[in-house]
Amino acid sequence: MNSLVLLVVGAILFLLAYASYGAYLAKKWGIDPSRKTPAHEMYDGVDYVPTNRYVLLGHHFASIAGAGPIAGPIQAAIFGWLPVYLWIVLGTIFVGGVHDFGSLLASIRHRGKSIGEIIEANIGTSGKKLFNIFAWLTLVLVVAAFTSITAEAFAATPAAGTASVLFIFIAILFGEFVYRRNASLAVSTVVGVALIFLSVWLGYKYPFMKFDKTTWQYILLVYIFFASVLPVWLLLQPRDYLNSFLLYAMLIGGTLGIILMHPVLQLEAYKGFSLTTGSGVQYLFPMVFVTVACGACSGFHSLVGSGTTAKQLSSESDARFVGYGAMLIEGFLAIVALISVAYVTKAEGSPAEIFAKGIAKFMTSFGIPEDFGKVFVTLAFTAFALTSLDTATRLGRYIFQEYFETKGTEKNPLSDKYVATLITIFGAYILLAYGYQKIWPIFGSANQLLSALALLALTAWFVRTGKNPLMTFLPMLWMFAVTLSATLLLMKNFYRAGNYILVLLSIALFVLAIILMLVTYNTLKAAGKTEKTTSAKMD
Numbered sequence: 185m186n187s188l189v190l191l192v193v194g195a196i197l198f199l200l201a202y203a204s205y206g207a208y209l210a211k212k213w214g215i216d217p218s219r220k221t222p223a224h225e226m227y228d229g230v231d232y233v234p235t236n237r238y239v240l241l242g243h244h245f246a247s248i249a250g251a252g253p254i255a256g257p258i259q260a261a262i263f264g265w266l267p268v269y270l271w272i273v274l275g276t277i278f279v280g281g282v283h284d285f286g287s288l289l290a291s292i293r294h295r296g297k298s299i300g301e302i303i304e305a306n307i308g309t310s311g312k313k314l315f316n317i318f319a320w321l322t323l324v325l326v327v328a329a330f331t332s333i334t335a336e337a338f339a340a341t342p343a344a345g346t347a348s349v350l351f352i353f354i355a356i357l358f359g360e361f362v363y364r365r366n367a368s369l370a371v372s373t374v375v376g377v378a379l380i381f382l383s384v385w386l387g388y389k390y391p392f393m394k395f396d397k398t399t400w401q402y403i404l405l406v407y408i409f410f411a412s413v414l415p416v417w418l419l420l421q422p423r424d425y426l427n428s429f430l431l432y433a434m435l436i437g438g439t440l441g442i443i444l445m446h447p448v449l450q451l452e453a454y455k456g457f458s459l460t461t462g463s464g465v466q467y468l469f470p471m472v473f474v475t476v477a478c479g480a481c482s483g484f485h486s487l488v489g490s491g492t493t494a495k496q497l498s499s500e501s502d503a504r505f506v507g508y509g510a511m512l513i514e515g516f517l518a519i520v521a522l523i524s525v526a527y528v529t530k531a532e533g534s535p536a537e538i539f540a541k542g543i544a545k546f547m548t549s550f551g552i553p554e555d556f557g558k559v560f561v562t563l564a565f566t567a568f569a570l571t572s573l574d575t576a577t578r579l580g581r582y583i584f585q586e587y588f589e590t591k592g593t594e595k596n597p598l599s600d601k602y603v604a605t606l607i608t609i610f611g612a613y614i615l616l617a618y619g620y621q622k623i624w625p626i627f628g629s630a631n632q633l634l635s636a637l638a639l640l641a642l643t644a645w646f647v648r649t650g651k652n653p654l655m656t657f658l659p660m661l662w663m664f665a666v667t668l669s670a671t672l673l674l675m676k677n678f679y680r681a682g683n684y685i686l687v688l689l690s691i692a693l694f695v696l697a698i699i700l701m702l703v704t705y706n707t708l709k710a711a712g713k714t715e716k717t718t719s720a721k722m723d
Contacts, residue, residue, distance in 0.1 A: 187446060187523045190269060194273055201281065209655060210504045215500050217500055221292055223235070223497055230417070231416055232496075234498040235421075236498070240502065241428070241506050242428030243420075243492075244493045245428055247572065248511070249568045250572025251566075251569035253477075253514045254521040254539050254565055256476045256628065257518045261526060263472055265453055266453040267472050268472060268522055272479050273519075275473070275480025275481050276479075277512075280480050280482065281508045285504060286639075287642065288490070288506065289500075299315065299486050299490045300316045300583065306641065306644040306645045306648050311707070314703065316583050316587045318696045319583050320584055321689065324611040326572065328612040328613075328627075329623045330569045330576070331401055331573060333535065335401040337569075338397075341540075342393055344559055345566075347383045347388070348567060348570065350383035352407070355423035356418060360418070380426060388556055408573050412577040412578045412601075427568060430563070433564070434561055435520065438520045440549075441549050442523060442546055445549040448527075449527060471625070478514065478631070479521070482631055483635035483637065485511070485635075487634075491578075491582055492579075527545070534620075539565060540561040541558065581604040585598075585599045585601060615685070622683060626689065629674055632666060639660035644704055668694065675691060
């Protein structure tokens with residue numbers, strides 16, 4: 185199969201989906217540009233800040249993308265490129281895009297509150313508490329998985345680690361000049377992007393940050409602590425915004441390389457329904473769907489959308505552009521990642537190495553040296569993993585604080601932002617001993633199960649507000665079927681391998697999801713009976 189066919193077909197389908205299904209959702213959900221958003225209503229200059237839609241798209245896209253749409257398809261490709269490709273395209277359009285767009289809109293309509301608070305408003309306090317526990321555990325897995333992947337990539341490619349550290353200081357300067365000194369966004373963007381590419385060159389020429397994987401893990405854990413507690417304008421937002429240009433450049437470079445080179449895929453289209461791997465027997469259903477993870481649908485996105493993006497959306501008319509649009513771009517990135525692994529004959533090494541090798545080879549078609557290309561692609565890969573890391577840590581801190589928040593004058597010490605951040609990071613540190621290869625399957629299952637729970641919350645909200653819930657209800661059923669099956673299989677595999685902490689974590693996630701489903705069902709059933717009784721009395 186010629187890779188160019190997959191790329192072009194995917195791009196056309198995504199553009200058509202944005203113009204048709206995305207517009208259909210916006211109409212059915214009642215997008216209202218005249219309605220005031222929380223960014224204006226609750227402006228505080230820290231979290232609630234009206235933001236240019238293009239800046240916000242960059243911030244949101246960089247936050248949700250991370251390493252997921254690259255590492256996921258690469259690892260799922262053991263079953264062949266065809267099932268992975270089909271799930272990326274169909275999942276992005278009908279599941280992931282709906283989930284992201286809906287979560288963002290629901291948060292806007294609930295004063296920029298998190299999905300947990302939306303559950304409380306539509307399902308009840310017990311539902312919120314259960315969801316917050318589940319979401320926090322999932323975020324700990326996100327931090328552990330992406331810390332492990334990033335540390336391994338930096339240890340293997342010191343040039344990327346060096347450039348990434350330089351990039352952090354560039355982002356801080358960008359935030360200071362744009363948000364505190366009122367510097368021109370256009371001029372600052374040009375200067376910032378130029379400095380990013382200078383940092384790539386400096387890292388390539390003078391890779392002085394040469395540490396092993398363990399040392400990098402400690403450095404990253406310290407970094408995400410500060411990233412979590414600093415104001416959003418100082419590091420998180422400018423880093424995400426500038427990151428988006430890195431990814432756009434990588435996407436354009438990889439896409440142009442595929443167009444010019446149009447390589448023939450070396451990977452088989454389909455390798456079978458069941459395969460024996462180092463971790464035991466793997467089944468196409470459900471493992472492809474949870475392994476692809478962020479490449480088609482991700483519960484983490486609902487936390488980003490309702491945790492940070494909804495607080496910065498300037499107009500409801502931007503919700504489809506940011507929410508649905510960013511997911512479609514992520515799906516396109518997942519296709520590029522799939523092509524890279526399907527082209528590399530011997531796909532050995534970490535996902536970052538496999539991806540960098542493939543894209544760097546494609547970019548040689550228009551004159552980029554392969555060694556430099558590998559450094560650039562590895563930097564882009566790890567830059568987005570870092571973005572997901574600091575966003576996930578901040579969101580984990582928000583949820584932990586929210587859970588232990590008390591009413592009245594007496595403050596619970598666990599609701600302190602520094603304590604909440606340290607506990608979240610410590611949870612991830614405990615899991616780092618397993619490495620991303622063992623963490624990724626349970627991360628994928630928990631992440632996808634979180635998306636099912638977010639879709640459950642959206643369905644409950646639509647039912648209560650009198651809107652047709654079918655667009656979220658059907659994807660919700662599919663995601664529950666996939667993720668609960670995968671979690672049961674993982675319990676068995678972890679138990680046989682003696683990974684008892686991961687067994688307990690799997691059980692906790694499974695039980696929490698089942699209880700939350702039952703609570704939601706009983707709540708909606710009781711609400712339905714109340715409405716019928718009220719109607720009967722009125723008649």
